[in-house]
Amino acid sequence: MAKTSLDKSKIKILLLEGIHQSAVDNLLNAGYTNIEHLQTSLDEDTLIDKVRDVHFIGIRSRTQLNARVFAAAEKLTAVGCFCIGTNQVDLGAALTRGIPVFNAPYSNTRSVAELVLAETIMLLRGIPEKSTRAHQGGWLKSAKNAHEARGKTLGIIGYGNIGAQLSVLSESLGLDVIYYDVVTKLGMGNARQVASMQELLARADVVSLHVPDLPSTRWMIGKEQIALMKQGSILINASRGSVVAIEELADALKSGKLLGAAIDVFPVEPKGNAEEFVSPLRGLDNVILTPHIGGSTLEAQENIGIEVSEKLITYSDNGTTITSVNFPEVALPAHPDKHRLLHIHDNVPGVLSEINRVLSENDINISGQYLQTNAEVGYVVIDVDKAYGAQALEALKHVEHTLRIRALYSESNFDD
Numbered sequence: 263m264a265k266t267s268l269d270k271s272k273i274k275i276l277l278l279e280g281i282h283q284s285a286v287d288n289l290l291n292a293g294y295t296n297i298e299h300l301q302t303s304l305d306e307d308t309l310i311d312k313v314r315d316v317h318f319i320g321i322r323s324r325t326q327l328n329a330r331v332f333a334a335a336e337k338l339t340a341v342g343c344f345c346i347g348t349n350q351v352d353l354g355a356a357l358t359r360g361i362p363v364f365n366a367p368y369s370n371t372r373s374v375a376e377l378v379l380a381e382t383i384m385l386l387r388g389i390p391e392k393s394t395r396a397h398q399g400g401w402l403k404s405a406k407n408a409h410e411a412r413g414k415t416l417g418i419i420g421y422g423n424i425g426a427q428l429s430v431l432s433e434s435l436g437l438d439v440i441y442y443d444v445v446t447k448l449g450m451g452n453a454r455q456v457a458s459m460q461e462l463l464a465r466a467d468v469v470s471l472h473v474p475d476l477p478s479t480r481w482m483i484g485k486e487q488i489a490l491m492k493q494g495s496i497l498i499n500a501s502r503g504s505v506v507a508i509e510e511l512a513d514a515l516k517s518g519k520l521l522g523a524a525i526d527v528f529p530v531e532p533k534g535n536a537e538e539f540v541s542p543l544r545g546l547d548n549v550i551l552t553p554h555i556g557g558s559t560l561e562a563q564e565n566i567g568i569e570v571s572e573k574l575i576t577y578s579d580n581g582t583t584i585t586s587v588n589f590p591e592v593a594l595p596a597h598p599d600k601h602r603l604l605h606i607h608d609n610v611p612g613v614l615s616e617i618n619r620v621l622s623e624n625d626i627n628i629s630g631q632y633l634q635t636n637a638e639v640g641y642v643v644i645d646v647d648k649a650y651g652a653q654a655l656e657a658l659k660h661v662e663h664t665l666r667i668r669a670l671y672s673e674s675n676f677d678d
């Protein structure tokens with residue numbers, strides 16, 4: 263096996279929040295043996311203590327990687343979000359420290375879409391209330407407020423991967439699908455984009471939210487928007503807890519404006535299964551409350567474990583950053599018999615020419631060079647003959663605006 267600058271057994275990997283065993287197996291198979299695999303998230307101070315000597319961290323939606331955590335994580339080389347959302351990570355802080363962040367943008371899409379479709383049917387039939395009554399010894403046999411899904415209008419807000427997949431499944435059941443998105447998108451099947459969220463809210467029998475957590479989506483559904491919805495309609499949120507003003511939703515359910523809701527994500531979620539779940543929605547009729555399990559199926563979790571661990575391994579072994587959510591994306595070939603230098607720098611004029619000047623001055627021939635930049639950071643990858651690896655690394659360290667350098671297959675330090 264090719265020699266890396268830091269022995270793989272010394273590369274420390276911390277996996278939190280019960281990431282699937284498939285990730286651990288994948289990392290072990292790739293030679294990464296120094297893995298700590300925890301079932302819970304960690305509070306900020308504990309996390310800060312733990313990340314000091316960690317090279318790779320794997321998290322899910324609960325762990326907050328903020329600027330303070332990044333400041334403490336001096337050896338951190340990459341972050342893997344073993345989920346879709348990356349709002350729990352300060353992506354800017356990661357970028358300016360030269361740390362790429364990866365996620366699994368599709369692996370739990372199907373799980374969320376299936377759950378929402380199931381909830382649509384359950385809510386249209388008033389099942390949560392009828393089931394609760396039956397558990398209590400009641401018998402609510404009635405067709406009142408019970409409807410077929412066929413012919414009803416589903417309004418999807420956020421027509422991305424989940425929204426589009428939900429659209430296909432729902433049409434196959436006979437629902438009419440309309441959607442609103444800030445981007446103009448071609449509809450799947452007969453689904454039609456509407457011009458405004460207001461129009462969607464006024465037309466849909468069931469509204470389902472599939473937007474990311476962004477400043478523009480925070481509290482995008484509140485009293486005012488609910489007032490536009492049809493009398494007796496249904497709201498489903500399996501996106502982020504910050505999207506719906508939960509007290510205002512509770513009021514709308516109590517008043518009968520909305521007939522039902524299914525909520526998987528909350529403004530405040532328990533840190534773990536042992537903590538009490540507190541919500542104004544508790545105890546309301548025809549409301550399905552689930553503990554942020556939209557993506558929690560064994561199938562999705564196994565696939566996510568494989569996908570994200572592969573991205574971390576590829577970056578560690580080879581420098582490839584394709585699909586990173588915050589970092590310039592570079593796809594790199596293998597580099598047999600060459601030393602590879604990964605140079606991450608502020609994207610200001612002149613850095614690349616300075617790198618090339620320094621190498622040329624030292625008589626170091628470049629056998630391959632790859633560059634990608636985004637607004638803030640430049641990522642240049644340089645392959646050099648083995649004989650020059652250490653010398654090139656030393657020379658590049660002194661280039662102004664260098665944020666971080668890694669050397670692969672070199673005798674020099676891994677994390678300089």
Ligand SMILES: NC(=O)c1ccc[n+]([C@@H]2O[C@H](COP(=O)([O-])OP(=O)(O)OC[C@H]3O[C@@H](n4cnc5c(N)ncnc54)[C@H](O)[C@@H]3O)[C@@H](O)[C@H]2O)c1
Nearest residue numbers: 346347420421422423424443444472473474500501556557
């Ligand atoms: N409950 C769960 O367990 C679970 C699982 C997976 C994903 N999620 C959440 O679902 C979100 C959506 O996932 P996805 O994979 O479909 O993401 P995506 O990025 O593929 O799609 C998001 C869509 O929302 C649109 N959008 C952004 N801002 C908008 C706005 N203001 N109004 C209307 N549309 C807007 C985007 O243009 C995009 O089409 C994720 O960001 C994540 O937060 C939750």
Ligand SMILES: O=C(O)[C@H](O)COP(=O)(O)O
Nearest residue numbers: 322323324345346347557
């Ligand atoms: O962003 C996601 O993929 C979902 O919110 C799922 O998050 P989880 O991995 O914490 O269940």
